[in-house]
Amino acid sequence: MQAFQFIIVSPDDPPNGTLNINSQTSYCGGHRGHPRGVQKSLEPIDKTTRDWLSVKELAMHYKLSKSLIYALIQTEPDFPVQVFGRKKKYMVKAKDFSEWIEKRSSQEKTERFALSSAEELLKRYKK
Structure with a gap:
């Protein structure tokens, strides 16, 4: 079984525009090597700047x-x-x-x- 690395953005990120990043491993479960779940993108919290x-x-x-x-x-x-x-x-x-x-x-x-x-x-x- 293949392991994938996901970068998950924490919901309690500080409001100053920095990101709190957690690394999490997710396994496919045997379905042709595709990752399970959705990988979230890294976007700054403050979208006004x-x-x-x-x-x-x-x-x-x-x-x-x-x-x-x-x-x-x-x-x-x-x-x-x-x-x-x-x-x-x-x-x-x-x-x-x-x-x-x-x-x-x-x-x-x-x-x-x-x-x-x-x-x-x-x-x-x-x-």
Whole structure:
């Protein structure tokens, strides 16, 4: 009989985002070597500080529409997005998105409120 190692996340994990991991051995019971039970994934407890956000989570967090985010993904070459899987699941790093927003808003401010030099103003109004 084959033994399998499972990593089980304890339900009384501390809330600071660290994981309390218990190792447990489970036997198949003779059914073609398949493990008995379900192996749980290792996910941080605090999901509000996740690194990667889906389009839906990004839209909810920043109060934007999903269609706007998809449009930005298609039209902005520097939009910080990664594509995962065959079904093209778009994921965005929260930190990169915040930096992209800051960079973009500062660029728009400088372009919108850029003061013309005196020479440019004279050229415009002499015509």
